[in-house]
Amino acid sequence: MMIIFYTLLGLTLLSIGSFVYVLLHERRSMWAGTTLVSSIILLNMWILDSLIVVDTNYPNSHSIIQWLVVLMMLLVVFLTLAFILTLIVMFFYNGVKILFREGARLTNFLSLGMGVVVLAVIFAYPWLGRFNTTPWFRFLYLFLSLVIFYLIAIMMMYTLTSWLNLLNWHPKKLDxxxxxxxxxxxxxxxxxxxxxxxxxxxxxxxxxxxxxxxxxxxxxxxxxxxxxxxxxxxxxxxxxxxxxxxxxxxxxxxxxxxxxxxxxxxxxxxxxxxxxxxxxxxxxxxxxxxxxxxxxxxxxKWYFTLNAFVREFIAYLVITKKMQCGIIASFGVLTALMAGLYYLGL
Structure with a gap:
């Protein structure tokens, strides 16, 4: 039990230290957002494990610890659902607003398009998974799932890194x-x-x-x-x-x-x-x-910012297209290897 506790503590401190290092030395790297997310996740895992350790060593506090764990889980579920719902509403509301304010140019459909994509990923894509009765479809579905998960993760990292780069603490004098x-x-x-x-x-x-x-x-x-x-x-x-x-x-x-x-x-x-x-x-x-x-x-203006931010993220993917294509290709190779092992009966 204590091995897990100290391992999580060590990983949390290492992640926080990495985040601070990146922030001080080169926060323009996507590692800024990545280390921030990993620090938050590891910190919460360590807190949860700490509660389990306290519950194990102090049985009298079992009911209190149990309620704290339940409250933490409910809070996570609530915040996740609230975030997703808010995101969908914002994309559709701002998507319609920018079309009325700025005109029906192709680039002004990005916010509305993202709203449709979010809905599709939440509802349509899991429904599509019901048709994975044939082996080849399962592997294709796995590949698409990896790509979707990766794009969601990198967009999250991009967003956090963007916010971090808007904060300038005690900057040196500029010329x-x-x-x-x-x-x-x-x-x-x-x-x-x-x-x-x-x-x-x-x-x-x-x-x-x-x-x-x-x-x-x-x-x-x-x-x-x-x-x-x-x-x-x-x-x-x-x-x-x-x-x-x-x-x-x-x-x-x-x-x-x-x-x-x-x-x-x-x-x-x-x-x-x-x-x-x-x-x-x-x-x-x-x-x-x-x-x-x-x-x-x-x-x-906020309605313009959201649409423009989607455009900037797409532009970032284009700037780093070699890296992005390499990562997605690695998913393809991994899936192909798994499919090959399956069909060879290994």
């Missing part, structure tokens, strides 16, 4: 504040871009001596480069033109970061400012270029 561009309305910044610029100005004021870099080229449907409109807006907010650096050649987030970094002095500290849902992917792109930086998120 540059890079504000990423977004679409314009004629020659004027749209509300989404305005929120980024305002957040960037706020960070700029918190770091005396820093410079603002407005990053954004000219899209095919834009009258002027985004960075020019951004600089004009920042000046209207009271930022001197001499404090603003313009980067007007980039077309993508990757280029925003790459070209902006070229305009900085050597060994400079900088941050990336964009909307909250976009921060983590921008940081991943910076990490892949070998650039150390932190990110700050600007406020966005």
């Amino acid at each position: 540059y504040v890079v504000v990423l561009g977004a679409g314009l309305r004629g020659k004027e910044v749209a509300p989404l871009l305005a929120s980024r610029i305002k957040r960037g100005i706020e960070i700029y004021h918190q770091n005396p001596g820093s410079k603002l870099i407005m990053s954004g080229g000219q899209g095919p449907d834009e009258e002027i480069p985004e960075s020019h409109a951004m600089a004009h807006y920042a000046e209207s907010c009271g930022v001197p033109a001499s404090e603003i650096i313009i980067e007007d050649q980039s077309k993508t987030t990757r280029e925003n970061i790459k070209f902006s970094h070229r305009l900085m002095k050597a060994n400079s500290r900088f941050c990336i400012v964009t909307n909250s849902y976009h921060v983590y992917r921008a940081l991943v792109l910076a990490k892949r270029q070998g650039l150390a930086c932190i990110g700050y998120g600007a406020k966005t």
Whole structure:
């Protein structure tokens, strides 16, 4: 009994230590979310085992321990069901709202689509499993189950890691504040871009001596480069033109970061400012270029944030497609091996 207790305690402390290490050294890694989840799970397992140990050593407390265990289990079930229900309602509510507010563009169906996918995974997919009467279907169902479980897990890790990267505790003084561009309305910044610029100005004021870099080229449907409109807006907010650096050649987030970094002095500290849902992917792109930086998120309307966050997660999967395809392929190999052993009668 005590072997399990001390093993769980050791694993919990190891997981918490790993989480703190990742948080302090490279929180842009998905290990940040992974170690956080593992720490929470192991901590709860250790608490449960501690209650069992107390119950074993102190029989008089059996009824109290029993009630505590039941309450813990009920709480877990309640929170899980509440989370799933809330998630479904949010996806459908925000999915309909964004279609009314922003129009029926393909990308605006992502939130609604995710709601349908969640319902399908909860209800339709288990029902499909009833047809696994033939061996080949069982192995196909196993492969699909592994892929679905993996995608759910990685989305959870992505979400947690994204949130962790929005928190900046006692950051070091910054030399540059890079504000990423977004679409314009004629020659004027749209509300989404305005929120980024305002957040960037706020960070700029918190770091005396820093410079603002407005990053954004000219899209095919834009009258002027985004960075020019951004600089004009920042000046209207009271930022001197001499404090603003313009980067007007980039077309993508990757280029925003790459070209902006070229305009900085050597060994400079900088941050990336964009909307909250976009921060983590921008940081991943910076990490892949070998650039150390932190990110700050600007406020966005919630109905738009949820839909955009789904889009950002899909974009993350595309960025890491080699790794994702490798992991899914390993599931395929594992399933094929199991099927081979089955049909060979081993």
